[in-house]
Amino acid sequence: MMCTVCGCGEGETTIEGEAHSHDHHHEHAHGHPPPHHHHDGVHHYGLGPAHAHAPGLSQARMVSIEQDILAKNDEYAAANRRRLAERGVLALNLVSSPGSGKTTLLTRTLTDLAGRWPMAVIEGDQQTSQDAERIRATGVRAVQINTGKGCHLDAHMVGHALERLEPEAGSLLFIENVGNLVCPAGFDLGEAHKVVILSVTEGEDKPLKYPDMFHAADLMILNKTDLLPHLQFDVEQCIEYARRVNPRIKVLRLSATTGEGMESWYEWLDASRRLAALGA
Amino acid sequence: MHEMSLCEGVLQLLEVHAEKEGFRRVRVVRLEIGALAGVELEAMRFGFDVVMKGTLADGARLEIIELPGRAWCLCCGESVEIGQRFDPCPRCGGYQLQITGGEELRVKELEVE
Ligand SMILES: Nc1nc2c(ncn2[C@@H]2O[C@H](COP(=O)(O)OP(=O)(O)OP(=O)(O)O)[C@@H](O)[C@H]2O)c(=O)[nH]1
Ligand SMILES: [Mg+2]
Ligand SMILES: [Zn+2]
Ligand SMILES: [Zn+2]
Ligand SMILES: [Zn+2]
Numbered sequence: 543m544m545c546t547v548c549g550c551g552e553g554e555t556t557i558e559g560e561a562h563s564h565d566h567h568h569e570h571a572h573g574h575p576p577p578h579h580h581h582d583g584v585h586h587y588g589l590g591p592a593h594a595h596a597p598g599l600s601q602a603r604m605v606s607i608e609q610d611i612l613a614k615n616d617e618y619a620a621a622n623r624r625r626l627a628e629r630g631v632l633a634l635n636l637v638s639s640p641g642s643g644k645t646t647l648l649t650r651t652l653t654d655l656a657g658r659w660p661m662a663v664i665e666g667d668q669q670t671s672q673d674a675e676r677i678r679a680t681g682v683r684a685v686q687i688n689t690g691k692g693c694h695l696d697a698h699m700v701g702h703a704l705e706r707l708e709p710e711a712g713s714l715l716f717i718e719n720v721g722n723l724v725c726p727a728g729f730d731l732g733e734a735h736k737v738v739i740l741s742v743t744e745g746e747d748k749p750l751k752y753p754d755m756f757h758a759a760d761l762m763i764l765n766k767t768d769l770l771p772h773l774q775f776d777v778e779q780c781i782e783y784a785r786r787v788n789p790r791i792k793v794l795r796l797s798a799t800t801g802e803g804m805e806s807w808y809e810w811l812d813a814s815r816r817l818a819a820l821g822a
Numbered sequence: 823m824h825e826m827s828l829c830e831g832v833l834q835l836l837e838v839h840a841e842k843e844g845f846r847r848v849r850v851v852r853l854e855i856g857a858l859a860g861v862e863l864e865a866m867r868f869g870f871d872v873v874m875k876g877t878l879a880d881g882a883r884l885e886i887i888e889l890p891g892r893a894w895c896l897c898c899g900e901s902v903e904i905g906q907r908f909d910p911c912p913r914c915g916g917y918q919l920q921i922t923g924g925e926e927l928r929v930k931e932l933e934v935e
Contacts, residue, residue, distance in 0.1 A: 605843055607929040611831040611853070694824060725824035728860065753907040754860040786917045787908045 556688045557702055558671070615729055618697035622704060622732025626715070632818040633715040635733035637755060639748075640721030642741040643765040645673045647798040647807075648716055652680040654801075655808065659815070660713035664703045666695040666720045673718060683707060694726040695719050701732075714815065727754040734818055735759075741766040742773055746780035753787040761792045761810065768797040825865040828927070829873035835929050836879055843934075848879040850933035856924035857891040858907050891924030 610616065626633050636644050645665075652661055663684040665674040674686035685703045687695060700717065709715050717733060719726045727736075738759035740748055743766060749756040756762065762784050764777065781793050794810065796803030836848055851870075855861050863886055870884045891904040895911040896918040902911055904924075910917055 602849060602933055602935045603845075605839060605845065605932045605934050607835060607839060607931055609835055609929050611828050611835070611927045611929060614831060614834050692827075694827075696827075724860075725827065728824065729827075750908050757907060783908075789918065 619730035619732040630712045631709050633733040635717045635736045637719045637726045638739035639723045642739045643798045644718045652682045660710040662709040664717045693722050696729045723752040723755050727758045737761045739763045742775040749784040757788045764795045768800045825869045829869040845934035848882045850883045852885045852930045854887045854926045854928045854930045856889045856926040858924035859927045892922045893919035
């Protein structure tokens, strides 16, 4: 059975190599929503087929629910958001397809901004802690979440990672999601903004092919612009597609390896931090 | 979207309500899914049977009520129906649309015993 909260196979999610804790008692202290039922093979309500009623004894009836399917994730996300707001932490959820340059962008950002603001990172990948190690090499604290077969981070996993990371007050928290342009769009983690990173090698049509992600993001970073001379990538067309699915999306062009355009990213971070501090 | 995760979310709601309302078996699950919710209905139906196995909704029938995508066109000043998020306005061809419906992802009601 899967863990119904994580949506991942039970025991598959690990945080820093430790099996994802199913002991949630400690969470109450941090304002986590009430513990949920994990399906550990024990049936909580004795409702399995073996316990089914004798025919004719019970009557069918209708029950009106009218509840959002992602309600549980949204509760965890709201708890994360409250916790982050209390500490004045600006959290950004970085989403993209695999290999668009999220970790490269982060390591450069952490190096360039060292000493300017406190920063911390949550890394999400199906396997390995390589990305967290790349982050730690810059001197910044990072926690790795491995989702196993799960193809996205959810608010519950991030809540556990926050307990471990305890980001400093006023810090900038980067959450690198699992490389996947599809389902991370639907899972609020409690972040202030989703930032979608699209590298120019992926083709300008991605905003139309994966509209949910570009719709959910507040900022699109067009990365690997150093490669533009070698490609046929129509930057203006790409931006036009992105605006079609999200008229409000902001766009930055940069190269995380050469550093070209990074200044405008830092300005965006600074402005977002100021707005968050104002409670906007 | 990740249909398997969504089915897990459905199961969770069923269990919460089973405890609250005191039912033991779910016969029918009725969902409302908007055309813009990014859900693959076939994957949802497949995931549903897999996820509900051995639970209070084992063998339950899944009924999906599909809701149309709706948007407000800023140019026309009218509400229009759209099939996908990036579709142009069917009246004027413009892209200045604000989504007003079709993002639903909801458990509407259950038939239980
Ligand atoms: N030319 C060029 N290469 C880049 C740039 N940014 C990243 N890369 C390269 O792209 C590859 C993937 O970069 P990562 O930073 O690991 O990408 P990622 O998005 O973190 O990948 P996953 O975490 O596996 O999804 C690496 O070989 C990087 O060196 C860039 O701006 N220009
Ligand atoms: Mg990475
Ligand atoms: Zn847990
Ligand atoms: Zn997923
Ligand atoms: Zn119109």
